[in-house]
Structures are given as C-alpha cells and as structure tokens.
Amino acid sequence: MIQCGYRFLHREPLRIDRSGLPFYVFVYFRAQAQAELDGRTVPLHGHWILFPPGSTQHYRSACLPYEDDWVHFTAPQAETFLRDLGIPLSCPVLLPDPSPIDRAILSMQNLQGQKAAWMDSLIASYLSCMFYDLSKLSPSIGVQTGSHRYYQELSQLRTELFSNPSAGTTVETLAARIGLSGSYLQALYKTEFGVSIGEDIIRGRLDRAKYLLANSETPVARVAEASGYRCEAHFMRQFKRMTGMTPGEYRRSTRI
Structure with a gap:
C-alpha cells in the first residue's frame, strides 16, 4: 500500500x-x-x-x-x-x-x-x-451506462433528491415526470440503486439538515423547511429516530 x-x-x-x-x-x-x-x-x-x-x-x-x-x-x-x-x-x-x-x-x-x-x-x-x-x-456490477431503458431518468431523479431536498418531492410526482406508475418507478429504482426512493428521500433531507445544523445558526424550524419538511414536529421525530439525537443535540455535538 x-x-x-x-x-x-x-x-x-x-x-x-x-x-x-x-x-x-x-x-x-x-x-x-x-x-x-x-x-x-x-x-x-x-x-x-x-x-x-x-x-x-x-x-x-x-x-x-x-x-x-x-x-x-x-x-x-x-x-x-x-x-x-x-x-x-x-x-x-x-x-x-x-x-x-x-x-x-x-x-x-x-x-x-x-x-x-x-x-x-x-x-x-x-x-x-x-x-x-x-x-x-455488491448487488450489481455497478452503474452501467445505458444498461437500463430508464437509467438516465433514474440517475437524474436520484441526483435531485440529494441536491434539492427542500423541494418536498413525493414518489407520485417523480413517477409522473417519467410517465410511470408510482409502484413501477419504485421497483425500477430499488433494482438500479439497491435502496428505495423513500429511503433516499429521507437520506437526502437528513443530510441537508445535518449540514445546516453543523454549519449555521439557522433555527430548527427553518432547517426543517429547507430540508423538505412541512411539519417541524415530523422533522424532529424523524431526525431523532434516524440519528438517535434531537436536532439541537446534534448541533451541539458538532461544536464540541
């Protein structure tokens, strides 16, 4: 090495x-x-x-x-x-x-x-x-260029989930953009990336929330909104369930 x-x-x-x-x-x-x-x-x-x-x-x-x-x-x-x-x-x-x-x-x-x-x-x-x-x-041989009919659309959707979590995206709106049913889109997405759309939506939102909590003094309510959550209480429950800490506890842990 x-x-x-x-x-x-x-x-x-x-x-x-x-x-x-x-x-x-x-x-x-x-x-x-x-x-x-x-x-x-x-x-x-x-x-x-x-x-x-x-x-x-x-x-x-x-x-x-x-x-x-x-x-x-x-x-x-x-x-x-x-x-x-x-x-x-x-x-x-x-x-x-x-x-x-x-x-x-x-x-x-x-x-x-x-x-x-x-x-x-x-x-x-x-x-x-x-x-x-x-x-x-590894569940597949990777991201094969052109290997799937909807690969380009799926990749673009996944990028947007992480780059723009504040959009408050739902599976139904994503499926409508490609012209697929919600259930079929979810099946294709899971096959291609090994995770569900719902998991990536949550992951993208929480990644954005963690970044804002660690690198700014933005109030928690604004962090929730900027991360795609319409309800601050739902954001706090989901954040605690996924990270084991409240947003405030997470922010304090990054300042130690």
Missing part, C-alpha cells in the same frame, strides 16, 4: 483530473459526487470505483462537505486476483453496506507509518479481505 484515507472530509470542492498513475486507486464515495465515464457524467453516492494503473480518472464532489475513502496500492498478482473475483475496473459499483470498507481502510490507516517486517503482509491481507467481501456484497 502506498497511502490511504478513511472518511476523508473535504470542506472545499474537490476535483480530480489525472492519468498515468503507476498504482491502483480505490475510491468509495460516501457523499454525492460525479464521474466522467465513457464520455458521460455519472452521479455517485454510496458507490466504489477501482481505477487500474495508468487509467484516466475524472471525478468531482457534488456537495459540501464532501467525504470519501481511498486507497492507493500496488500488488504483483492484483490483476489475476481481481479478475478471479469479478472486480470491475473503472466502473462504479453500488455498495449498500460499507462495513467491509470501514473495517479494512480504518485498519490500514492505523498502520500507516509503522515499519514492522510483517506490515506489507498484513496490509495485503486487509486489501484481499476487502475485495473478497465487495465481490460478495
């Missing part, structure tokens, strides 16, 4: 445009991002990408603050190992449960700087376990 970062937080916009690096680059996009792949802009959130040595890499943050995990590594037998596991290269793959990444990258980060003789072998084992788990847990 050359270097790694776990839950790397960027408070300024991030843009990566590079090519020709002599090592693998693994990135897990914990926050909204966009990548240029095969001439198309692909939205990312909860996806991982493994870029092989020498590849072109173009991606950027699509929200602030932006958070990701990354590993730069070399391995003599990596190509064969990754191929046997079916790990795609330069292709986004949705990962509903990031626990394999949490375990591996945090462990590797804690080992950075140590010079013990067994260090390389231990790091290699962490990487091997991570990719083995990813090959089992």
